[in-house]
Each structure stands twice: as C-alpha cells, then as structure tokens.
Amino acid sequence: MPAPRVSHPATPRTKEDRHFVTALARGLDVLACFRSGDKVLGNQEIAQRCKLPKSTVSRLTYTLTRQGYLIHIEEIGKYRLGTATLSLGSTMLVRLDVRQIARPLMQELADFATAEVSLGTRDRFSMIYVENCRSSALLTLSLDVGSRIALATSAIGRAWLAAITEDERRPLLEQLRARDEQAWPEVQAGVDKALQDYRSLGVACSFGDWQKNVNAIARAFQPGGGLPPMVINCGGPSFTVSPEFLLGEVRPRLVEMVSRIEAALNR
Structure with a gap:
C-alpha cells in the first residue's frame, strides 16, 4: 500500500544562517x-x-x-x-481539529485491540503525543499527552520516517547517527526494515525494539492546514498484543481509520 505524501518542517537552522537567532x-x-x-x-x-x-x-x-x-x-x-x-500548549491543543475528529475513532480501536492508540508528531529526535486513548482493560503501558517516544526505534517514529521523502529523511538520519555511532548499525537496520514494511504493509512496526516487552504498529498521514505530518500508533504489552494480532486484525482497521480521518479533515 503506498505511503501518503507528506512533508515535515525544515531541519533546524544553523548559526551560519544570518536570520537564525x-x-x-x-x-x-x-x-x-x-x-x-x-x-x-x-x-x-x-x-x-x-x-x-x-x-x-x-x-x-x-x-x-x-x-x-x-x-x-x-x-x-x-x-x-x-x-x-x-x-501556549493548551492553546495549540485546543486548536488541533484533528484531535477532535480522531479521538472517538482512536478509542474504538483501543477498545477493540485492548491496547493504547496515540496520535503524535515529531519534535526534534522524538515523537510527542498530542492525543492518547487506551482500553479500560489495559493494565500497563500508561502514556499520556506530552509523552515523548524515540524516533528511530518506535513504530510511531518509524512511520513518520517512512512517510517523508528520501531527501528529507537522509539528513535527519545522519543527525541521529552522530548522536550515537555505536548503536547506529542496529538502529539503522530497524529503520530500513520499517521502510520496507511501510511500503508492503502500509504500516511501520516495532516489536520489542522501543521497549523489550512492547509491540506496536503505526501509520502516518497529512492533517493539512499547515500542520506537520502526524502519525497514529496502536500498541501494548507483548503478552496482550502479539505481532500476528497487530498485523492481522489491527492493521486493516488502523489503515481504514487513518483514511477516514484524512477524508474528514479534507471536508
């Protein structure tokens, strides 16, 4: 399934830029x-x-x-x-129409999967949650709005990386590599696998990569209105949501849900 066409804010300006304060x-x-x-x-x-x-x-x-x-x-x-x-934060969240549209659909998916469903976008080298829904039956993995998730090892971060262009992705990955050269080979292998998954499955996966006992899948979309790309993630403890369940049962529902959100935003 082809990835949605999205773009992200430019890489932060350097001190050589005379307009940069x-x-x-x-x-x-x-x-x-x-x-x-x-x-x-x-x-x-x-x-x-x-x-x-x-x-x-x-x-x-x-x-x-x-x-x-x-x-x-x-x-x-x-x-x-x-x-x-x-x-500042409250004003931003209140004006995010995508949260109002996505929340009931996210809660429905969270209840179906007995999992946590989150909406996030990139901030520097992590993804930050702007909305979060969880199944009432979920006993662990309690994250919330404002939580930060690693960009390169989480499903939500990998989906964001998979949805942008190669020209946009390359410099960001170089910056990630420079932050931890020793860990980079393993991190890069995970990102490369996620890019392949996104092209073939329509979602990025993280099965024990972000946290050892956490499985998740995610899909990106363009919310429009000048906002940066966003991603919806569905995941939970590995003893509750297996990779097979996420890919077989949750994946088609997640892809359909994101399509419904995009259609509603376009209207």
Whole structure:
C-alpha cells in the first residue's frame, strides 16, 4: 500500500544562517528539555541535556523565569515549567481539529485491540503525543499527552520516517547517527526494515525494539492546514498484543481509520 505524501518542517537552522537567532533557539531548547516525567530540573541537568555551558543556561533560566515560562523553586535551587508554557500548549491543543475528529475513532480501536492508540508528531529526535486513548482493560503501558517516544526505534517514529521523502529523511538520519555511532548499525537496520514494511504493509512496526516487552504498529498521514505530518500508533504489552494480532486484525482497521480521518479533515 503506498505511503501518503507528506512533508515535515525544515531541519533546524544553523548559526551560519544570518536570520537564525541563536539566543532564542537556546531558550526554546531549555524549555523543550523538560520531559513528561520531569517535575523540576537544575541548571546543571539542563546544561547537560542542552549541551550548553552552565553559565549560559543560568542566564537563560533567569530570563525565562522573569517571563513566566519557568518557576524557580528557591528551596532546592531548581526550576519547573511555568504557567506561560501551559498557556501556549493548551492553546495549540485546543486548536488541533484533528484531535477532535480522531479521538472517538482512536478509542474504538483501543477498545477493540485492548491496547493504547496515540496520535503524535515529531519534535526534534522524538515523537510527542498530542492525543492518547487506551482500553479500560489495559493494565500497563500508561502514556499520556506530552509523552515523548524515540524516533528511530518506535513504530510511531518509524512511520513518520517512512512517510517523508528520501531527501528529507537522509539528513535527519545522519543527525541521529552522530548522536550515537555505536548503536547506529542496529538502529539503522530497524529503520530500513520499517521502510520496507511501510511500503508492503502500509504500516511501520516495532516489536520489542522501543521497549523489550512492547509491540506496536503505526501509520502516518497529512492533517493539512499547515500542520506537520502526524502519525497514529496502536500498541501494548507483548503478552496482550502479539505481532500476528497487530498485523492481522489491527492493521486493516488502523489503515481504514487513518483514511477516514484524512477524508474528514479534507471536508
């Protein structure tokens, strides 16, 4: 089944670009380094994640605190995300029409598969969930909106990679390789297999690659309206959803569901 034609935002600009504001980019990187499981981070932790000098991070966190994007907890000398970031995120999610259209269909599939069905899009080197539905019978694998999933080893990330063009994919994979040269051969083999699966099956797969005991399949689509490509993922614990069940029973339903979402968005 052919992959839908999608494109993604350009690779982040480098400092050689005269239009690129490095200080702004660094400030945004500081905010982005807070993950869904983080309550607070110190300047040292932020510096390590952003690969910036601690002195630079100190100035950035001070400025972001003054602007309400971070809250400084003086007792422990660390920071948490401020209400200004909540306002930005909430506004974005409310305006995502695709969430309203997809959610009932996602819940239906989650209940059928006794699994978790998620809607996500790429942010740097990971996929971030913007909607999530799970079967009431699912006892484990509880992720939520805002969760970040590895780009190259997860089904949702691999579907995104499979749906973009080779010219778009190549530089991103080079960046992923540079981040961990030692792990790259295994990661590349998984991505290559996912590209083949996407061409032949219409979905990308991750059977124990993202997490050892988690199986999932995913399909990408173009939501339109200037939004970046998005992906819907269906997965769960390997003892609940086997590869055979996902490919035989869930796959045709997932492909049909994505087609229905695209048709609704086009209307």
